[in-house]
Amino acid sequence: MDLESLTANILAGRYRALGQAITLVERESPEVERLLADLYPFTGRARIIGITGSPGAGKSTLVAAMARHYRKEGKRVGIIAVDPTSPFTGGAILGDRIRMADLYTDRGVFIRSMATRGFLGGLAKATNDVVDLLDAAGFDQVLVETVGVGQDEVEVMRTVQTNMVVLVPGMGDDIQAIKAGIMEIGDLFAVNKADRPGADKTVTEVTMMMSLVEEHGDWIPPIVKTVASRSQGIEELDEALVRHYAYLTSSGELVRRNRERVRIRIETQLKEKFMERLIGRTISREDFESLLDEVLHKRNNPHDAAESVLEKIAF
């Protein structure tokens, strides 16, 4: 399929074209940049929600319950799983996939998992690109599931509109430490598996931890108890999400976040294209490899080696 008809078919919301385009993103094909550029004016309509939490928190079950909720409202739902432990990924356990079977066969739902490594351009960029593709293809709700540990995951979290952090009662101290790390990035909290003992204790703990975070502005992140496996608390969760979107738009925070997202994307493009041009134009591949050998044998260092290349460019 040529780029023009691929673009047209994505805008028409065709799944096959969408799948092809995502494969191009994953393979980091050069033509994908042109495709994304052409689709870019048609983005900006989707509601993009990040769902973050440790393995075992029931993120995928919660995402599935949310997807079913949106489907009842007649919305089209895109799910991107950026988590090697997600049932939506290839490495999933069969039982989990069977529990999601209704979603896999629903024409209004598109599910895709992203490998969490091997992207030269960065996982956040690839995820961002896939979000744009789903956005341009007319999906109303895009749910991005991520494990939330690691800097790259945090960057993924920066690319969504609302960050939901999923916790469970009675997790160990190890998890407490993770929680502390992602606490300040959470716009709202779901205490999932809330039928387990200790749910209220976890709510209290989160409330206390929240009071230590200063940078929330006028928005106080709500904490919602859910039992995703029985679809309990999903409406309350959606209400909180709707309220957060209202806050984002009225406070100007949405524009601020979108602007930040644009900044990251332009800078990523600049760095990538710079490297592509540099080697071959400013310095030949052989000379670059020689430079590398010099550093390897301690006759030069990475800092001065980079400087020597940059000196040749007229900025």
Place this chain on the structure above:
Amino acid sequence: MDLESLTANILAGRYRALGQAITLVERESPEVERLLADLYPFTGRARIIGITGSPGAGKSTLVAAMARHYRKEGKRVGIIAVDPTSPFTGGAILGDRIRMADLYTDRGVFIRSMATRGFLGGLAKATNDVVDLLDAAGFDQVLVETVGVGQDEVEVMRTVQTNMVVLVPGMGDDIQAIKAGIMEIGDLFAVNKADRPGADKTVTEVTMMMSLVEEHGDWIPPIVKTVASRSQGIEELDEALVRHYAYLTSSGELVRRNRERVRIRIETQLKEKFMERLIGRTISREDFESLLDEVLHKRNNPHDAAESVLEKIAF
């Protein structure tokens, strides 16, 4: 302290200077690049080992046991914890820190935890820089503990000489998925908490998974059972590590890995310095912000915006 005496004091192995330098790395101070460049010729002597595994696998206890083992051999040990859940990090539980008290008071051990986010230049770069500092300061063994989930962590794993993956018996299927993801990067495997039921089953599982991985070359990753809390299996682990180092040097793999590390470092330097120069020289900060607004309002897209800036540079 001026840069020259800081350099001298690091080379003399003084902890205060080392601490200061690491703080400079963490703050991404501009002068740190000069410091690292000056220290670079004195690096390359440390044995750098990565320890990766899920929270709860007992990585820190294993790292502590290894550190004690090396101390008995009279070696100086540097520990870098790149894991928000590590007892070595600030968010640690007091009990864990008390169990490590002997290491914290040992003058031959240097412990530092790295925050896993907030590094503009990347967590892998910052970790690499700290490894270099410890290397130049004369540490014989540098142990880098990382949670191993996420692309940035995998990049950290690429910067060490030997990757040890820590597993525990009877972890759930969630963990199996993580394991699958880091399986091919492991140079050796520790099945920790091996006094628990299922240790042999885990060894068998790993052996089977290993047989599916093709890219190990002549090295077949050994699997060692350990009980870190009782220092069991640490000598066997060290033997395996010594054997791996012998393999690395004799096969030429060490040079290949070092070369890859050098490549990543030069490229990182190039990209960073490029962005520093670009904004202010090729394009003014105001013009860059205007460009950003154009993209934000869909009058342009990230790809073409980046192209328009790059066109101004004579490569």
